[in-house]
Amino acid sequence: MEPPPVERCTVVVRRIEVDTSNCDDYNAFYTDVHDYLATRIDPRSMRRLRLSGGGATKVMSMDRGDSMTDLFEGVQFRWASVPGDGDHGVDSLELSFDAEHMDMALARYVPSITAAAEQARRLNCALRIYMNESTSWRGISHHHPATFETLAMDPPTKQAVIADIDRFLKRKEYYRRIGKAWKRGYLLYGPPGTGKSSLVAAVANYLRFNLYDLDLAELRCNSMLQRLLIGMPNKSILVIEDIDCCFTATSREDGKDRKTPVLAEDGSDDCSSTQQNITLSGLLNFIDGLWSTSGEERIIIFTTNYKDRLDPALLRPGRMDMHVYMGYCGWEAFKTLARNYFLVDDHPLFQEIQALLAKVEVTPAEVSEMLLRNEDVDVAMQGLLEFLIAKKQGKEDAGEA
Numbered sequence: 207m208e209p210p211p212v213e214r215c216t217v218v219v220r221r222i223e224v225d226t227s228n229c230d231d232y233n234a235f236y237t238d239v240h241d242y243l244a245t246r247i248d249p250r251s252m253r254r255l256r257l258s259g260g261g262a263t264k265v266m267s268m269d270r271g272d273s274m275t276d277l278f279e280g281v282q283f284r285w286a287s288v289p290g291d292g293d294h295g296v297d298s299l300e301l302s303f304d305a306e307h308m309d310m311a312l313a314r315y316v317p318s319i320t321a322a323a324e325q326a327r328r329l330n331c332a333l334r335i336y337m338n339e340s341t342s343w344r345g346i347s348h349h350h351p352a353t354f355e356t357l358a359m360d361p362p363t364k365q366a367v368i369a370d371i372d373r374f375l376k377r378k379e380y381y382r383r384i385g386k387a388w389k390r391g392y393l394l395y396g397p398p399g400t401g402k403s404s405l406v407a408a409v410a411n412y413l414r415f416n417l418y419d420l421d422l423a424e425l426r427c428n429s430m431l432q433r434l435l436i437g438m439p440n441k442s443i444l445v446i447e448d449i450d451c452c453f454t455a456t457s458r459e460d461g462k463d464r465k466t467p468v469l470a471e472d473g474s475d476d477c478s479s480t481q482q483n484i485t486l487s488g489l490l491n492f493i494d495g496l497w498s499t500s501g502e503e504r505i506i507i508f509t510t511n512y513k514d515r516l517d518p519a520l521l522r523p524g525r526m527d528m529h530v531y532m533g534y535c536g537w538e539a540f541k542t543l544a545r546n547y548f549l550v551d552d553h554p555l556f557q558e559i560q561a562l563l564a565k566v567e568v569t570p571a572e573v574s575e576m577l578l579r580n581e582d583v584d585v586a587m588q589g590l591l592e593f594l595i596a597k598k599q600g601k602e603d604a605g606e607a
C-alpha cells in the first residue's frame with residue numbers, strides 16, 4: 207500500500223503595488239525574501255536565471271515561473287516565483303513545505319530570512335559616515351581602508367576587541383532577557399597617532415555599520431543633542447572623539463543638578479527657553495535612557511588622548527563596557543605595518559628595529575610615515591632604523607640634561 211501523501215503548506219509573499227512615495231515599507235518582506243534568495247540561489251541548478259543590478263553588483267533571482275529549494279535546519283523549503291494574473295496581477299513568491307514544519311517555518315525560518323537579507327544588503331552597501339550640522343546628519347561615503355588585519359596593535363588586545371564585538375552581536379536574546387539595552391560602549395585611549403580613529407574605522411568595516419561622528423561643538427543644548435541621537439538608526443556607531451575636550455568643568459557641574467530637557471513637541475530648538483549647555487551627564491543619561499530603549503544593536507565609541515582627564519562619571523564601571531588602550535608601536539604592531547606596506551614578514555634590519563622599539567616610544571603613525579617614504583623596502587627600513595636611533599639619542603640627551 208502506498209504511504210499517504212504528505213500534507214503541504216504554502217505561504218504566499220505577495221509584492222504589493224502601492225504608492226511607494228508614501229509607504230515604502232509594504233514590500234519589506236517581499237524584498238527581504240528576494241534579497242535572501244539571491245544569496246541562496248545555485249545558478250547550476252537553475253534552468254533560467256534572472257540577472258539584475260548595475261556596475262559590479264549583479265543580483266541573481268528566479269525568473270517568473272521558476273522554483274528553487276532552500277535547506278534550513280535540515281528541512282527543505284521550496285520557493286516558486288509566481289507571475290500575477292493578467293495585466294494588473296502582481297507577482298508573488300510562494301513558499302511550500304511539509305505541514306509538520308509550520309511552527310518552525312514561522313518561528314525560525316522566516317525571521318532568519320529577514321536577518322540574512324539585512325546582512326546581505328549591508329555587505330553590498332557602501333558604508334557612510336555621517337557628521338552633524340547643527341541638528342541634522344549629513345552623510346558621505348566612508349572608504350577608510352582600516353581593518354582588523356591592517357590595524358597595528360597588541361595582538362591580545364585586538365583579539366579581545368574582536369571577541370567582544372562578536373559576543374555582542376550574538377547576544378540579542380540575552381540582552382532582552384536581562385532587560386538591558388542592546389548596545390555596547392568602548393572607550394579608546396592612548397597618545398595621538400596610535401590608531402584610535404583607525405580602530406573606529408576597522409570596527410565599522412567589520413560590522414558594516416555606518417558611523418555617526420558627533421561634533422558636540424555644533425550643538426548648543428542637550429535637546430539638540432537628543433534630537434540628533436534619536437535620528438540615528440539601529441546598527442550604527444556613534445563616535446565622539448576627544449571626549450576629554452568636549453566638556454568644561456563648569457558644564458559638568460551645571461549638568462549634575464539639571465533635569466535633562468525634553469524635546470519641544472513641534473521639534474523646534476528649545477535651547478533658548480531652557481538655556482541648557484551640553485553636559486556630560488545629559489549625554490550619558492540620554493544614551494543610557496531613552497536612546498537605549500528606542501533602538502538596538504548600537505555601538506558607542508569615545509576616544510581620548512588623556513584618560514586621566516576624563517570625568518569619573520564616564521569611567522564608572524558599567525558606563526563604557528570596554529576600555530581599550532592604544533599604545534606605542536611594539537614589535538608585533540610593527541610586523542603588521544611591515545606586512546601592510548611591503549608584504550614582508552622578515553628583513554635583515556628587523557632585529558635592530560625590534561631592539562629599538564623596546565626602548566623608544568614611537569607611534570604607529572610615525573612608523574607608518576617612515577615606511578611610506580620609500581617604495582623600496584631596504585631604503586624604508588633603513589630610514590626607520592635611523593629615525594629610531596635619532597629618537598633614542600634624543601631621549602638619552604633629554605635624560606642627561
Ligand SMILES: Nc1ncnc2c1ncn2[C@@H]1O[C@H](COP(=O)(O)OP(=O)(O)OP(=O)(O)O)[C@@H](O)[C@H]1O
Pocket residue numbers: 356357358359396397398399400401402403404405511532569570571572574
Ligand atoms: N595602530 C595603527 N595601525 C595601523 N595604522 C596606524 C595605527 N595608528 C596610526 N596609524 C596610521 O596613522 C594614521 C593616523 O592614525 P589615527 O588617526 O588612527 O590615530 P589616532 O590615535 O586616532 O590619533 P589622534 O588621537 O591624533 O586622533 C592612520 O591613518 C594610519 O595610517
